[in-house]
Amino acid sequence: MRSVNNARLQARKLLDDCGLDEITDLDMDLFVAGLVVAGHDAILIEEELSNCDGKIVFGNNKAVIKVNSKIQFQERKRFVAAHEIGHLLMHRNMQLPDDTFTNFNIIEGTENTLKNGRQELEANEFASELLMPENLFLKEAKGKKFSPLLIKQLSERFKTSLTATIFRYLQFEQLHPLCLVFIENGKVKYWKKSNDLKVWLGDYTKLAPPSDSVAAEYIQKDYEFVYKLEEKAQNINKSTWFNLSEYDEDTDFYEYCIPTRRYKTILSIIWEN
Incomplete structure (x- = not known):
């Protein structure tokens, strides 16, 4: 654009x-x-x-x-x-x-x-x-394994929120492929993914997130922090969020959520190691 x-x-x-x-x-x-x-x-x-x-x-x-x-x-x-x-x-x-x-x-x-x-x-x-x-962001992020801890470190380095930092991370194809799903008032509002992440998100726009997703856990807990930092990357199945073709294997993915209780929003970050 x-x-x-x-x-x-x-x-x-x-x-x-x-x-x-x-x-x-x-x-x-x-x-x-x-x-x-x-x-x-x-x-x-x-x-x-x-x-x-x-x-x-x-x-x-x-x-x-x-x-x-x-x-x-x-x-x-x-x-x-x-x-x-x-x-x-x-x-x-x-x-x-x-x-x-x-x-x-x-x-x-x-x-x-x-x-x-x-x-x-x-x-x-x-x-x-x-x-x-x-140039500075790529210097700090490139070559490092993606994790919630990395996003925390980047946010502290640049004095930015976790949400702003993860949006920035997604912009760079040189970094680990991600899918971001923005959820507001219990419904998926929009999503965006890296070009290199070859997946097809299920039709969840304007619907509740999948019942077996980490995002659903946060909604059930009224947007409280469910997991501590070292536990924030929760293992999920590929099929939790993404459609599988007849040739796809239901492999392991990870989901990490950033809830904002005041605004009833969740930013869900999904990736494959």
Whole structure:
């Protein structure tokens, strides 16, 4: 998608204009204050927002980026701020809605699930590249066995949420093939997989996840964390999520879930060793 590639290029250009390789160790309010160097006058504030996680207000001379102070985790606040910076650079003359949780959980190919989905996808891609630059992310992830622990280590390295980190991981064909399934209010909303993962997902869109899936366990437990880190990769059958042809063997796969109880969502990650 051309617009997605442009968003990534915009993030790299911004880093170059600011003379930075990454912003991992910078507070986001300081980074936003310094954007005047790149020709963008803005400030970032945290305040309690109703029914949204972030928003941008364009003025005649200055933009105000607002991040909901009620967000619990700093990693999520960083991504919200980076997302709004993407709007600042790419969508100044467009009518934009306030950004909600759902806006930050779309991936290429699923942006049609949201109104203004293209702009939201672009802002997400911008934020991913800004917080997790491609060259640095691949340096940290390439050649390492995929596991929940690896995603935790990457999220700590770049100060990003587990969800943002796993979405970023999926973008690179050089890394381990994955299938991601996003579940909201007990129903599969959308899914996406690596091209190298030669499987066919069952027809679960708008339906509950399979009864023998790990995702179903989390729904039954009201989105509480069922497994500890070393147990998060649970063994499942290939047929749990995927259709088998007459020539397929029902081999071992793994499923790892990231639940968000507040929003009743689950991100299910499925892979084969």
